[in-house]
Structures are given as C-alpha cells and as structure tokens.
Amino acid sequence: MSAARRLRRGATRAMVGLALAAPLLGALVVWLNVRGEMPLPPETPLTSPPSADVARGAYLVKAGNCIGCHTTPGGAALAGGRPIETPFGAVFAPNLTPDDDTGLGRWTASEFWRAMHHGRSRNGRLLYPAFPYTSFTQMTRQDVDAVYAYLRSVPAVKQPPRAHALRFPYSTQPALAVWRALYFRAGHFSTVEEQSDAWNRGKYLVEGLGHCAACHASRNALGAARLHAGLGGGLMTDGGWYAPALSDPAEAGVQQWPRAQVVQLLKTGVSPTASVSGPMADVVHDSTQHLDEADLDAMAQYLISLPPVAASTPTEAAPATPEAMLRGAEVYAQACAACHGKQGEGVAGIYPALAGNRAVTWPSPHNLVQMVRHGGFAPTTEGNPRPFGMPPFAQTLSNDDVAAVVTYLRQSWGHRASAVSALQVSRIR
Structure with missing residues (x-):
C-alpha cells in the first residue's frame, strides 16, 4: 500500500472516530452543565416579602457588594448596565430591580436560587462567570431567598439589559458550556468542625x-x-x-x-x-x-x-540604568517629595511612607502605575470621613516619566523590585 493511500485511510478513520465521539462529548458537556439541578417547582413571585427577610437581604446585598457591578455611576441603584471588562470583551451587569419587563419582576425565588447556585438564567441560558456564581454557589438557600426578598422590595426601574460585547467564540453558549464543564461545579458551604x-x-x-x-x-x-x-x-x-x-x-x-x-x-x-x-x-x-x-x-x-505562602528567596532585579534613575529622581522631587518626603518617609496618618512600603515592590507594578496616573483615594467612610487623596498625574507626566518615577520608587531606599518601561506603562489600562 502506498504511503499516500495509508495517509488517506488514516485520515478517514480519524474523521469517522471524531464523528462518533462528537455526540458523546456533547452529551457529556450537557450533563456536566445540568448535574445537581432539580426541576423548578411551580411558584409565583413574592408580592409582599416579610420585613425581616427584606432587612436581612439588604444587609446581605451590601455584604456581597452587589451595587459595585449592578449600578452605573450616577445611575439608578441596582438597575444594571455597568460593563465588567474581561480579556474576552465586556459583560454588562443586568437589572436587578423588580421591573416586570427588564428586571427580576417575573422571577420566582427558585429561579433566582438557580441563577445564584447554578449560574443559569430564568430562560435557561447559561450565565457568564463575570457574575461570580462560582462563589455564590456556596451561599445558603436561606440567604439567597433573603436577597431575593430585598430585591423584590426596591423601586422598579425600567432599564433594558445591554448586549454583551464578547468576541467570538466566547460569546456563544456552546463555548460557555464547555468552560463550565471544565471549571464549574455547583457546591455548598462546608464548615470546618475544628474551627470556631x-x-x-x-x-x-x-x-x-x-x-x-x-x-x-x-x-x-x-x-x-x-x-x-x-x-x-x-x-x-x-x-x-x-x-x-x-x-x-x-x-x-x-x-x-x-x-x-x-x-x-x-x-x-x-x-x-x-x-x-x-x-x-x-x-x-x-x-x-x-x-x-x-x-x-x-x-x-x-x-x-490563611496559611502564609512558603517563603522563597526573592530574585534581585537588574538595576535600572543611571539615566532612568536620574529622570525618576527628578520627577519624584517635582511631583512627589512635597507629600511623601525626600526619602519616602511620608507623614504618619496623612501621606503613606513609600520607603519600605510593600505595595511599592509587589511583583506587578500595575497598581503603582495606576496610582501615579489616576491618583489614589481612600474611601470616605464613617470612621474616616475626610480621607486624604493623591491627585492624578496622567495629564502632566508622559509614559516615560511615569515609568521613570515608578522605577525610581521600586529601586530606591533599599528596594530591589524590577524596573518598569514606558511600554509597560502604556499597556496598563
């Protein structure tokens, strides 16, 4: 038999094998996506949730920081529309208010539980894990029902959901089903008996x-x-x-x-x-x-x-060029030293010290770059109603300047973290 004929025969067998295996793989993916789910019982949405459940649900919604994703800046609370950026495109948070047409108004408690526990929408579609049901699956049914009761009590807002902006094939349900088959399984919270x-x-x-x-x-x-x-x-x-x-x-x-x-x-x-x-x-x-x-x-x-990670000997980064350090020192003297001190000592209770600051020498320079470009602001809280903030420098410092001053911070006062380039600064969104 010629080599070409053997090659054709081998390819034919492979295609037949693939054709036979595809339905089995598809069935396996479907099963992995529905395992553990029970048929939804017939029920109607609550009209007047008990006040105790509403109060508890309001607390749980704060604990879960639902407003962080489901409220646009300046928009109605929990009405959705905020983009959650991912490497595959943007997912837009839905409307959680009890509007019948655009929110949760027609949802039952069991449908809401299924979404939180199994990551499946009211119409049966799979939900993207930008909605962290991979964590919420551990919530108790009692807590999920309380959250549902609270969401039923907030003012209804008519705000249609925005279509997700995901690239192909991540925008497809089959791709999501394969992802879930690989990485998601509905679970429950298990206590550790020897702990309090x-x-x-x-x-x-x-x-x-x-x-x-x-x-x-x-x-x-x-x-x-x-x-x-x-x-x-x-x-x-x-x-x-x-x-x-x-x-x-x-x-x-x-x-x-x-x-x-x-x-x-x-x-x-x-x-x-x-x-x-x-x-x-x-x-x-x-x-x-x-x-x-x-x-x-x-x-x-x-x-x-939490068990601390095993201590490892840090790899000392290569020193930056003298030119980069000189430029970084100049930028620091002009823009930073007045608050953070000439030697990065800061002012206790007002401006944080940069010398010896662990956030300055993290392996990733992302946060330091973001702080220089966009400013740094502690939250306004009851215990700290007038926090000090750091102004943004994106309008006054070039990428080269930002890279130089961040490098200077990461390699001064005994720090030995890696240098940062202007290209890295431009890539950090």
Missing part, C-alpha cells in the same frame, strides 16, 4: 458571599481560577489592577496583624499600617464598612488564619 463558629462565618463571607477570589485569585488563559489558587493574588479581569495575595505577608497578607487592625481596615479603609485604594476602596465604601463588628471580626479571624 466565628471562623467558619468568616470563611463563608470571604469565600462565598464576599467572593474575594473573584479578584484575589490568579486565572488561566480561559479566565478560570487556577487549581488551588486560593487567594494568592492575580491581575483583575480588566487587566488594569493587581489584586495582591492575601496569603502572602509580603503582599496583602495580614497573618501578622492584630485582629483589631484588620477590622479597622475593612471598616474604615485605613489602619495604622495600611490604607486601601483603587477597586478595594470601592469595596470598603460600598460593602465592608456597612458590616457589623461581629462579621468583620469573623472575616479578620479567617484572613489571619
């Missing part, structure tokens, strides 16, 4: 309702949290900010902090040794400042207990 009730409550808030892993977990090329990623840090889905590792004391881990300081940071946005800014400032402003002390203390207990 408070610790387990903190775990529930951090891993489930608070969905901290939505930002603080590293992701693979398809946007799924990496296996055993935990809260080990990673770039956020918009690619503009780095969510630092909560398991690493060298980044944002609080394992060595007094518990009261962790509670203070979550409650007010500032503590004696740290402050929040960027996306985390929004979380504190919209969510954690509204939680009661018991829940904040429970979260602090859980975060402090």
Whole structure:
C-alpha cells in the first residue's frame, strides 16, 4: 500500500472516530452543565416579602457588594448596565430591580436560587462567570431567598439589559458550556468542625458571599481560577489592577496583624499600617464598612488564619540604568517629595511612607502605575470621613516619566523590585 493511500485511510478513520465521539462529548458537556439541578417547582413571585427577610437581604446585598457591578455611576441603584471588562470583551451587569419587563419582576425565588447556585438564567441560558456564581454557589438557600426578598422590595426601574460585547467564540453558549464543564461545579458551604463558629462565618463571607477570589485569585488563559489558587493574588479581569495575595505577608497578607487592625481596615479603609485604594476602596465604601463588628471580626479571624505562602528567596532585579534613575529622581522631587518626603518617609496618618512600603515592590507594578496616573483615594467612610487623596498625574507626566518615577520608587531606599518601561506603562489600562 502506498504511503499516500495509508495517509488517506488514516485520515478517514480519524474523521469517522471524531464523528462518533462528537455526540458523546456533547452529551457529556450537557450533563456536566445540568448535574445537581432539580426541576423548578411551580411558584409565583413574592408580592409582599416579610420585613425581616427584606432587612436581612439588604444587609446581605451590601455584604456581597452587589451595587459595585449592578449600578452605573450616577445611575439608578441596582438597575444594571455597568460593563465588567474581561480579556474576552465586556459583560454588562443586568437589572436587578423588580421591573416586570427588564428586571427580576417575573422571577420566582427558585429561579433566582438557580441563577445564584447554578449560574443559569430564568430562560435557561447559561450565565457568564463575570457574575461570580462560582462563589455564590456556596451561599445558603436561606440567604439567597433573603436577597431575593430585598430585591423584590426596591423601586422598579425600567432599564433594558445591554448586549454583551464578547468576541467570538466566547460569546456563544456552546463555548460557555464547555468552560463550565471544565471549571464549574455547583457546591455548598462546608464548615470546618475544628474551627470556631466565628471562623467558619468568616470563611463563608470571604469565600462565598464576599467572593474575594473573584479578584484575589490568579486565572488561566480561559479566565478560570487556577487549581488551588486560593487567594494568592492575580491581575483583575480588566487587566488594569493587581489584586495582591492575601496569603502572602509580603503582599496583602495580614497573618501578622492584630485582629483589631484588620477590622479597622475593612471598616474604615485605613489602619495604622495600611490604607486601601483603587477597586478595594470601592469595596470598603460600598460593602465592608456597612458590616457589623461581629462579621468583620469573623472575616479578620479567617484572613489571619490563611496559611502564609512558603517563603522563597526573592530574585534581585537588574538595576535600572543611571539615566532612568536620574529622570525618576527628578520627577519624584517635582511631583512627589512635597507629600511623601525626600526619602519616602511620608507623614504618619496623612501621606503613606513609600520607603519600605510593600505595595511599592509587589511583583506587578500595575497598581503603582495606576496610582501615579489616576491618583489614589481612600474611601470616605464613617470612621474616616475626610480621607486624604493623591491627585492624578496622567495629564502632566508622559509614559516615560511615569515609568521613570515608578522605577525610581521600586529601586530606591533599599528596594530591589524590577524596573518598569514606558511600554509597560502604556499597556496598563
């Protein structure tokens, strides 16, 4: 038999094998997407939710920071329309108000539970995991029903959903079904018996309702949290900010902090040794400042207990060129030293020190670049009603200037972090 004939025969067999396997693979994907789901019972939407459920639901909505995604700046609360940027395009948050035509008005409690627990919409379509049902699946049915009761009580707003702007094939239901078959399985919250009730409550808030892993977990090329990623840090889905590792004391881990300081940071946005800014400032402003002390203390207990990552010997970065350091020093003297001090010492309680600041030397320079370009602002909270802020310099500093001053910060006062180029600055959205 000639080589060409053998090649044709082999190709034919491969095509036949593929044709036979395709239906089986398709059936497997379908099964993996519906496993664990029960048929929805016949019921009608609640008309007058119990007041206790509404009050509890309002609290849970704050704890889950629903307003952060489902409210556009200046728009009606929870009416949707805000884009959630991902590497695959934008997903627009839907309307959560009880409008019959454009919101949740016709949804039943079981349909809402299915969306939160299984990631499936009222009409059966699969939901994109930009809506973090991968974390919400741990919520109890009682809590989900309370959230539903509250959402039924807010003013209805007629605001049609915006079409997602995802690239092909990520915009298709089959592609989403394959993703879910690979990376999602509906679950439930499991307590750890040897831990206290408070610790387990903190775990529930951090891993489930608070969905901290939505930002603080590293992701693979398809946007799924990496296996055993935990809260080990990673770039956020918009690619503009780095969510630092909560398991690493060298980044944002609080394992060595007094518990009261962790509670203070979550409650007010500032503590004696740290402050929040960027996306985390929004979380504190919209969510954690509204939680009661018991829940904040429970979260602090859980975060402090996270096993710290194994210590490794840091790789010392190559020093920047003398020209880059000189230019960075000039920019720092002109734009930064008046507040942060000539030696990066800062002013206690007002301007943070930059020398020895762990956020300055994180592996990713994203947040430092964003702060220089767009400013840094702690949230306004009851415990910190008039926070100091840092003005933006995007209009006065070029990419070369930003790169130089960020490099200067990362390689001065004993810092040994990597230099930053103007190209890196331009790529950070």
